[in-house]
Amino acid sequence: MKRSIFAAVAAAVTVFSGHAALAQGETIAFSVPSLGFPFFVHMQNQFNAEAETLGVTVQNYDGQNQTTKQTADVEAAITSGVDGLVISPLDSVAMAPAVSQAVQAGIPVVTIDRRVDGVEGLLAHVGADNVKGGEAQGQLIVDMYPDGARIVNLQGQPGSSPAIDRNQGVHNVLDGMADKYEFVAEQTANFAREEGASVTEAILAGLDSPPDVIVAANDDMALGAMQVVQEQGLDIAIIGFDALPEALAAIQNGTLTATIEQMPGGQSRNALNAMIEYLRNGTEPEPEMLLTPIAITQDNIDQAERLGEIN
Structure with a gap:
């Protein structure tokens, strides 16, 4: 079931956070395509900030814009025994084998922002439409x-x-x-x-x-x-x-x-909270949780998530 969320993002996070208040010390791997893109730097920062609030340890991985590097990162995360993997795959096809390997290892996987094709058993996808x-x-x-x-x-x-x-x-x-x-x-x-x-x-x-x-x-x-x-x-x-x-x-x-x-901070918070709610309470998230992007012009710039970061 697909749902579109913009105004409800804060409410969704509040619900998740209420359940996740009982810190269990989970370790979650967070893998992005490349920290050379400011978008993914912000997404990682927001993910880490939410993890600190929830008492979660994060293993951060930078794919450096190479599928070989991101594949090796996923393999390293599997070997280290992480409790969950949240990943934005560099390539929707090329990263499928590594993501499938994580699923087969029994690790819950949430894709964020970018999808991966042909992998069965993903916990959820969180992103913008x-x-x-x-x-x-x-x-x-x-x-x-x-x-x-x-x-x-x-x-x-x-x-x-x-x-x-x-x-x-x-x-x-x-x-x-x-x-x-x-x-x-x-x-x-x-x-x-x-x-x-x-x-x-x-x-x-x-x-x-x-x-x-x-x-x-x-x-x-x-x-x-x-x-x-x-x-x-x-x-x-x-x-x-x-x-x-x-x-x-x-x-x-x-x-x-x-x-x-496209609310990257909202994506990060929703992805992590969906993962933690599943790990702590066994609650299955909706398979697809999509935020609806909006056009930002001078007329509505006050609606931008990162407006406060302008120097």
């Missing part, structure tokens, strides 16, 4: 440009479920109006700021005229594109995804148009 997040980007383009727009689409890392889902969401909204909304270029920039800049620069050089919008599958790529647009003195709307503090600051000063808030 990335398709709806992509749809929010697409709808914002329609609202901003009701008469049509030329669009550059900077896609995420091939094989990652957020990249696939966010791209699908954008196309869900715009493909039915292809006569008005034209994708003049679509290319991956691998969720990386440097590639976001270099890919944008190459795309702009190959176009006869600038696009109206650059939509990016994360804020790092959007910020890279923003740098190029500023350097070239162009007027192009730029829409990111993740609501990083740097992106929020850019929205405040008008250099970035919008981003998508």
Whole structure:
């Protein structure tokens, strides 16, 4: 059963925390694709803060953007005898064998943010509905440009479920109006700021005229594109995804148009509390717990989870 939660996140965490108050000293492995991405740094920090509140020990693992490294991390966690594994898999297919190995070892596994394909026996998936997040980007383009727009689409890392889902969401909204909304270029920039800049620069050089919008599958790529647009003195709307503090600051000063808030702290808290509720009380969580992302612009920036982190 799928449920969509935004306003109810705090309530859900409160319920979980009430049961989890009896500290048992569990050890939970937390594995992210790469701490080179600020999004996962924040997610890990929030996970660790919640773990301290609940009396849980965390083994943190950085996949360093390599499936071989993340696979080795999962194997190390299994060997160390952790009580549970919360993982955001770098690649939804390539990480399946390692995740399956953890399940077969009797370790409860919760995937967070990113899914893994073809693995039976997962305890739960906690994340944002990335398709709806992509749809929010697409709808914002329609609202901003009701008469049509030329669009550059900077896609995420091939094989990652957020990249696939966010791209699908954008196309869900715009493909039915292809006569008005034209994708003049679509290319991956691998969720990386440097590639976001270099890919944008190459795309702009190959176009006869600038696009109206650059939509990016994360804020790092959007910020890279923003740098190029500023350097070239162009007027192009730029829409990111993740609501990083740097992106929020850019929205405040008008250099970035919008981003998508997917509540990574809420994801971390919900994933850990679902795991601990299961370990301590045997309560099975819902198989899929999804938060609904929202578009953040200057008009509603007060709804951003990390607004208080802007310097």
